[in-house]
Amino acid sequence: MCKCLESSAGRTIVLRDVVVQLVNDVICRATVGDICKDRSTLIDVLFDIMRAVIAFNMGSYFPNLQFLNIINGKNAKWLKRQKQLDIILEDILEEHRNHRPSVGHDQEDFVDVLLRIKENGDLDQPITNHNDMIIGGTSTSSMTLEWAMAELMRNHEIMKKVQAEVRAKANGNTIAEEDIQNMHYLKMVLKETFRLHGPPLLVPRISREDCTVEGYNIPVKTRILTNAWACGTDPDSWENPDSFIPERFENNSINYLGSNFELLPFGGGRRICAGISFGVGIIENALANLLLHFDWELSNGLRPHELDMTEAIVLSNLPKNPLKVVPITVSLDI
Numbered sequence: 001m002c003k004c005l006e007s008s009a010g011r012t013i014v015l016r017d018v019v020v021q022l023v024n025d026v027i028c029r030a031t032v033g034d035i036c037k038d039r040s041t042l043i044d045v046l047f048d049i050m051r052a053v054i055a056f057n058m059g060s061y062f063p064n065l066q067f068l069n070i071i072n073g074k075n076a077k078w079l080k081r082q083k084q085l086d087i088i089l090e091d092i093l094e095e096h097r098n099h100r101p102s103v104g105h106d107q108e109d110f111v112d113v114l115l116r117i118k119e120n121g122d123l124d125q126p127i128t129n130h131n132d133m134i135i136g137g138t139s140t141s142s143m144t145l146e147w148a149m150a151e152l153m154r155n156h157e158i159m160k161k162v163q164a165e166v167r168a169k170a171n172g173n174t175i176a177e178e179d180i181q182n183m184h185y186l187k188m189v190l191k192e193t194f195r196l197h198g199p200p201l202l203v204p205r206i207s208r209e210d211c212t213v214e215g216y217n218i219p220v221k222t223r224i225l226t227n228a229w230a231c232g233t234d235p236d237s238w239e240n241p242d243s244f245i246p247e248r249f250e251n252n253s254i255n256y257l258g259s260n261f262e263l264l265p266f267g268g269g270r271r272i273c274a275g276i277s278f279g280v281g282i283i284e285n286a287l288a289n290l291l292l293h294f295d296w297e298l299s300n301g302l303r304p305h306e307l308d309m310t311e312a313i314v315l316s317n318l319p320k321n322p323l324k325v326v327p328i329t330v331s332l333d334i
Helices: 002-007 015-032 039-054 067-071 074-098 110-120 132-154 156-169 177-181 184-197 228-232 276-293
Strands: 202-206 211-213 216-218 223-227 294-298 311-313 317-319 324-329
Touching: 002 276, 002 324, 015 039, 015 110, 015 132, 015 276, 039 074, 039 132, 067 074, 074 110, 132 156, 132 184, 132 276, 132 294, 132 317, 156 184, 156 276, 177 276, 184 228, 184 276, 223 228, 276 294
Parallel strands: none
Antiparallel strands: 202 223, 211 216, 294 324, 311 317
16 A cells, blocks of 8 residues: 555545555455455445445335336346356355365465355354455445545644654554554544444344333334434534544543444444454554655645535445545655
């Protein structure tokens, strides 16, 4: 990523293109052992599927109107994209089946481990060939990075403060895990990004029994949507809730691990996101490197207060207009 940005120093780039590719590469290396050879197609398919998942679907509310999805072509488009994704993933699975490392080998990747467990057949719940980690992880982590950078571009003083911390804690021109653990203000910046621009707008659950909540009768198996965004911007819980103020988390015990309902970017309870550590690790490392190696300017002389922060609602709330910035390489002889 840094090499790509260095080659574009002084020129306008679309940051989304860079961070989506980065996140997808990291996830593919962790899950399938290497960068996906069909990366560009995979990314296009993933984002199309996510748009389809979140788009309004009349059949979801009125099942007898499912035929409308056939008439308007939604079914055909969905099946086409799903087939493209299946071909890519099946090719990956077949390659792993034909080139499996020995059992317990330290070069096993995530797919190798799952194939081994699936073949043993000793699980109560069988493993399928679906890979939600690639689909969900790519969008949420890259989206958070883009929002974090957008907020920093709008807040010059916060940008300078977090850059100063990163450059003081980093060991030369590299960042190690222990360095990030000492970057407390960087972590506050991410918490504030999760609060304002958390990956899920709505956290779905289903009631397991009949119950009454504040006078409302909730039948068993009712689908309930918790508004995670509203929790993060509730004026009863947060002072100046619409402002980007990382300092609000200084000496504040609220975290994003599901125990504080004021902040639920990963959900909560037994269905909390299983990839918190993995996703946050990618975001922290990538953001720290973006701040360490580069200064940043908005393109075309745009002023910070003119930056468009409109949200485009897909599976995650991406910025409607991708962030365009100019990376400026800095010397790290400090």
